[in-house]
Amino acid sequence: MFFCHAFMSVIIFASFYLSYRALQTLKKRNMFGMSTKILLQSSIIHGVVHQAIAASIRFQALYRAIRYFHDPCSIQFTSSSCVLEGIFYYHTNLFCSVVCLSLFLDCLASTYINKFYKSVPKKAAYTYIVLQILIPFLVLDWVFSDATYTGYVPICNYPPKNSGDNFFYVNTTRIYILWIIAVASIVHFYMSFKHEKRIVHEKCDTNTRFNAFENLLSARAVCLIICIQAICLGGTSAIPSIFNIYRGPIPVAWFHGTIAFATGLTFANFFVPIIITFETNRIIKRRRSRIQALFRQTNAFDYHHDLKNRMESSYKKTYPKTT
Known part of the structure; x- marks a missing residue:
């Protein structure tokens, strides 16, 4: 247990620093849409809490x-x-999970109703945040509706004994x-990738190409954030379930030590700021290279267009029309 608490404490304090860096990155070098930026900031802040x-x-x-x-x-x-x-722990725990749904819906809206969504980015983000606050309260109200706080627990992130079934179900x-x-975010990222490739071959409009490229980069970042949450929470949730099946031959100290170690959201809150910082820097580099490529294409188009006009003008001067 001592090693477990020490290790998790290192992860937690490291996540504080990483979260600060991620918030500074979003503040000074943000490459996401306004609504996505607000949702990411709320996710980081709530993760810190x-x-x-x-x-x-x-x-x-x-x-x-x-x-x-x-x-x-x-x-x-x-x-x-x-x-x-317990209430604050589980509320923030569920909040961070609902953020994944908000980010996914935000990503879909940014792709498919882009014009309308860009006109109300802050309203949309604040609506998501309100839902992220309310939904966990409603869920916890059901989980702890018949809770009786009697008996003892090894650590305060354990639910009351008679609420264990509800908590397990949730x-x-x-x-x-x-x-x-x-899975849906992976599919959306793949569709965004195919759409961006199709736009490159079918559209000559610079803005259309660039918007498709930005949607692709945002979809990738959101996909990574959601997947890391699913992996961390899913993986660590499976460990207690497996241990619970074979709880008989396992020493009590090992069982509770594993439960205390298997806190997936702690690991997720460690990795998410890293992903945000990394993806922001990556988007900046990719965006710069794409802008340079589009600029070169535009210059080449202008050069050929100007050359064509000059040749036509020269031809008209050499062979004027006769009436």
């Missing part, structure tokens, strides 16, 4: 583990003392939905 709550819970557990090292029965927390931590459903969104 979640990491802070997770760190607080872990420090409390570590403190009690050290203080009551010779009295293991006193290490556990009363369930009633973890009410607030968590399983969330993982399936995340995987569906991840």
